[in-house]
Amino acid sequence: MSVQRGTYEPGEVPKFAFCESVHASGTSPWHIRNVFQRLHLTGGVDTPSLCGHVKPEVGGWDLNVKITEHHLKHTCPRCVEMYRKVSPDAP
Numbered sequence: 001m002s003v004q005r006g007t008y009e010p011g012e013v014p015k016f017a018f019c020e021s022v023h024a025s026g027t028s029p030w031h032i033r034n035v036f037q038r039l040h041l042t043g044g045v046d047t048p049s050l051c052g053h054v055k056p057e058v059g060g061w062d063l064n065v066k067i068t069e070h071h072l073k074h075t076c077p078r079c080v081e082m083y084r085k086v087s088p089d090a091p
Contacts, residue, residue: 005066006065006066006068007064007065007066008039008064008066012039013035013037013038013039014035014039014066014067015034015035015087015089016032016033016034016035016067016083016087017032017033017035017039017062017063017067018030018031018032018062018063018065018067018071018075019031019032019033019045019049019054019060019061019062019063020054020060020061020063021049021053021054021055021058021059021060022043022058022059022060022061023058024060029074029075029076029077030063030071030074030075030076030079031049031050031051031053031054031060031075031076031079032049032050032067032075032076032079032080032082032083033045033047033048033049033050033054033062034047034050034086035047035062039062039064040060040061040062041061041062041063041064042061043059043060043061044056044059044061045059045060045061045062049076049079050078050079050082050083050086051076051078051079051082053076053079067083067090067091068091069091072091
């Protein structure tokens with residue numbers, strides 16, 4: 001039986017990832033963005049969040065946390081709505 005880890009393996013490229021803006025605080029909701037090439041865990045996201053709040057030209061980074069139903073409770077509602085529309089694997 002395999003155990004699902006809560007973080008991504010090195011080099012793993014998910015279709016979607018949680019992200020934050022450079023202006024995020026500890027109480028800011030997480031956002032979700034579409035990932036095309038790689039995760040940007042230290043900054044430099046290259047696509048906007050699904051709601052448009054996190055913008056590459058302003059700056060942001062990905063979170064090393066897999067998308068689960070539990071974490072969607074702490075996520076921007078607009079991102080969650082869009083994610084569930086575009087991702088067949090959405091929890």
